[in-house]
Amino acid sequence: MRTIHASDIIEQVAAMVVRANRILRPDVLAAIDQSKERETSASGRDIFGQLQENAALARATGLPLCQDTGMAVFFVELGEDCRIKGGGLREGITEGMRRGYKDGLLRKSVCDPLTRKNTGDNSPAVIHIDLVAGDKLKISFLAKGGGSENMSRVTMLSPAQGWQGVKDFVVNHVAEAGPNPCPPTILGIGIGGSFELAPILAKKALLRPLDEPHPEPEIARMEQELLAEVNALGIGPMGLGGNVTCLGVRINMAPCHIASLPLAVNVQCHSVRHEEVEL
Amino acid sequence: MSKEYRLQAPLRDEDVQQLRVGDRVLLSGIIYTARDAAHKKLIQALDAGRELPFPLQGAVIYYVGPSPAPEGRPIGSAGPTTSYRMDGYTPRLHSLGLKATIGKGKRGQAVRDALQANNAVYFVATGGAGALLSQRIEAAKVIAFEDLGFEDLGPEAVRELVVRDFPLLVVNDAHGGELYAKPKLKK
Numbered sequence: 001m002r003t004i005h006a007s008d009i010i011e012q013v014a015a016m017v018v019r020a021n022r023i024l025r026p027d028v029l030a031a032i033d034q035s036k037e038r039e040t041s042a043s044g045r046d047i048f049g050q051l052q053e054n055a056a057l058a059r060a061t062g063l064p065l066c067q068d069t070g071m072a073v074f075f076v077e078l079g080e081d082c083r084i085k086g087g088g089l090r091e092g093i094t095e096g097m098r099r100g101y102k103d104g105l106l107r108k109s110v111c112d113p114l115t116r117k118n119t120g121d122n123s124p125a126v127i128h129i130d131l132v133a134g135d136k137l138k139i140s141f142l143a144k145g146g147g148s149e150n151m152s153r154v155t156m157l158s159p160a161q162g163w164q165g166v167k168d169f170v171v172n173h174v175a176e177a178g179p180n181p182c183p184p185t186i187l188g189i190g191i192g193g194s195f196e197l198a199p200i201l202a203k204k205a206l207l208r209p210l211d212e213p214h215p216e217p218e219i220a221r222m223e224q225e226l227l228a229e230v231n232a233l234g235i236g237p238m239g240l241g242g243n244v245t246c247l248g249v250r251i252n253m254a255p256c257h258i259a260s261l262p263l264a265v266n267v268q269c270h271s272v273r274h275e276e277v278e279l
Numbered sequence: 280m281s282k283e284y285r286l287q288a289p290l291r292d293e294d295v296q297q298l299r300v301g302d303r304v305l306l307s308g309i310i311y312t313a314r315d316a317a318h319k320k321l322i323q324a325l326d327a328g329r330e331l332p333f334p335l336q337g338a339v340i341y342y343v344g345p346s347p348a349p350e351g352r353p354i355g356s357a358g359p360t361t362s363y364r365m366d367g368y369t370p371r372l373h374s375l376g377l378k379a380t381i382g383k384g385k386r387g388q389a390v391r392d393a394l395q396a397n398n399a400v401y402f403v404a405t406g407g408a409g410a411l412l413s414q415r416i417e418a419a420k421v422i423a424f425e426d427l428g429f430e431d432l433g434p435e436a437v438r439e440l441v442v443r444d445f446p447l448l449v450v451n452d453a454h455g456g457e458l459y460a461k462p463k464l465k466k
Binding site: 047050051053054057058062063064065067068069105106107108109116118120146147150171172174175178179180182232233234235236238239240241242269270271 | 406
């Protein structure tokens, strides 16, 4: 049984939330560089130039990439042969998040749903914990902004609608959202599972880098097919027109009930704030 | 053909009248920040006949909730938030003299009508470029007057900003124009 100290979790999480908000994920930066070359609209190329400049400035000055430093979402894989000493896992992650958001001058964006009173320290974090084999602790962090989260959807399709129904829902929804979620976006698509599992699959799909195709060739092909249909909409960077509306489609699938076809679309803006650490 | 303008806030009628969708504007002067919670307070203050924390005549409102300012800087990261959430409040503010709003994303028909009726304009700034836009803000102060019912709203506070050459794009003008691309749906 391996022991991990809660104080190490606090320290690592505090550092990772700040880093993620200042340094754009490398695969996303590379996609922005490539998109600037292939974008057909002049306004679109101009936007990509601004995003490159913004990423360089954030890295150099320590200012967050975006003022919306998000709700803190964590996906945790806890090895079964690993125990936490000196405090709880959730408490450690939450405390590290609080410290990082305070010391790193990140915005506190969490409030009561109805009174709208700010909790003051960006807590609570959204923490998903999975038990896995082994003795390691892996923590993935996603700072999820409100603009793109508001443009996310979950629906229960009829099984007869199949893949065509999935594509229609996604394409129509991206068209309706237009400029609102800060395109170019990344689309996390959860297909199957249950009502609550589909959006978790969709959010987890956003963790897979853009330069890493789905391990199953058929799903990788579906991702490319859906990406092409979304980009054919011509919405473009910031909705000003162009051929790059979406930088990548990431699909996660799971078996579902014989009566159901759950579908979730988790929209991620171009400012992907994502870090992972292994303890 | 889109044009480029340098304008000074607060805005005059003639500043707004000349603008067309697609025009680029570098805005300097004094603008005010307000987002969801602040808009609710502004409307409550109007309903109660109370004074607003800033004059609406010629005013420009920027939909932004900045990140905290580091030492030696007036403000943190400061890009636009999505505008449609303010749509319910905006027409009334335009009818009272508000000349422009700055945000990102689509506006509803009622706002577009209000722009035409009141000779006002909707600008967008680049979403997710908060570190870059922050460089064009020279001063910031919270103007949440408690006696006017504006307690400290944290990231949602009303701030007075001094901006220089703040880069904007005209998305909805005072003549009914709309810049956003129409999605090409097959059916």
